[in-house]
Amino acid sequence: MKETDSMVNSEPGAHIEEWLHSCIRCGTCKYQFLEYEASCPSGEHFGFETYFASGRIWLARGLQTNQIQWDDSLLQSIFACTTCGACEVQCHAPHRGHIIDIIEDLRRIAVENVGALEAHEKFRNYVEEYHNPYKAEHHSRELVQEHNLPETAENVLFVGCTSNYRETQIRDATISVLKKAGVDFTIVDEFCCGSPLLRTGQNKSVNELMQHNADAIRSSGAKQVITSCAGCFRTLSKDYSELGLKLDVEFIHSSEMFRDLIRAGNLRVISSASDLNITYHDPCHLGRHMGVYEIPREVLSQLPVSVIEMKKNRDNAWCCGAGGGAKSAYEEMAISTGKARVQQAMETGAQKIVSACPFCTRNLRDAAGSDEIDVIDLAELVDELTVGRKPLSQSP
Ligand code: SF4
C-alpha cells in the first residue's frame, strides 16, 4: 500500500493527527533552501509566523490538542495561503510531502467549526447552482455544436471553468490546435471539477461534481481526458482517485498532447526564425503538485522562440498568487505575489510570460497591469506558431 492510500477519504484532522509531532519548527520552509531567498508568498506578504507553513502546522497542532480554541481570528492565517507547495520543497522533515494535506485538513476543520470564508462560500453556492464558480450561464454542449464535434471520441477536452467562462481565448486556442492536428476529441457537459472547493475546505459538494463528470466522461467513450488547467489536472487525476473514483481513462495536461502532436508531425511549426523571447512560469498545481516541469519546456523548445528562465523556476518557482482561494478572498496578497512574479519575468528581458494554467495567466495579467510584458497561455502560443499536418496530396 502506498503511503497516501491510508489517506483516502480521510476524516478532517487525520493528516494533522498523523504528523502532529514531526515539525520541529526549524523555519527551513520559509526560504529557498540554502539560498535564503523568499519562497512562501503568504509569509512574505503578511510577515508573521502563522502565515508560514511552520506557524500553520503549529496552529493545527494547538487546535488538535485543544491548547487553542476555535475563533474567527484564526481564519486569515489558515486561508491566506495559496497552497503553492513551496514549503514542501524547502522542508526536509518526514512530513514534507504532506504540508498541503495538513493545511487543507485545517481548512476542512475550520469550515466545520466556524464556516467557510464569505468569498469561498459565495463561489461554492455558484458551483452548486451554475456548475461553475463564476456565476456564468452554464455551457452544456453548445461547443460541440459550434465546433461540429462528435458525440463519442477517443479524447475528451475537459475545458475547465476559467477557460470556459473567463479566459476563453485559452479554450478557443486549445480547440483550434486539437482540430488542426486532427485529434479525435469531444467536449462533454462538464461541471466544475471541484478544485476550488477542495482547496478551500468545502469538500461536501465535491462527490456530486465528481460523479457527474465521471458519468459524462464515461458516456463519451473516451480513453483519455485532456485539460489545459493545472487545477483541473490535479483534481481529475489525483483528487478524484484519492476520493475513491475508478475511471478507466488517462488524464493528461494539454502540454503533453501538444508535445506529442508536434513530435508526430501532426502539428508543424510555421517558421524556424523568430526573435520572440519568452519566459515560462511553472503553475504550482502542474509543477510542484504534479511534477510536470519539463513537458511544457519541451513544447517551447520545439517552437521558434527563445526561452529565458527566471531565476526561480521549476520546484523553486515563485507562485502566481491566485491559488488556494487566495484570488477571491485575499486579492491584495494575490496581486502583490503576482507582481513579484511579473518583476522576476521582466528581469529576464522576455517579451512574454507563458504559463500553462488559465488561473495563473489571469492573475499574472491582472498583476502586470500596464507593465511592458504580455502574459499568455502555452495553448495560445502553440496555436499561433503551428499549422496542421500537410495534406497527403501536397506531400512531395
Ligand atoms: S514545516 Fe518543515 S521546514 Fe517548516 S518548520 Fe516544520 S520541520 Fe521545519
Ligand code: SF4
Ligand atoms: S503552500 Fe505556499 S503560501 Fe502556503 S505556507 Fe506553503 S509556501 Fe506558504
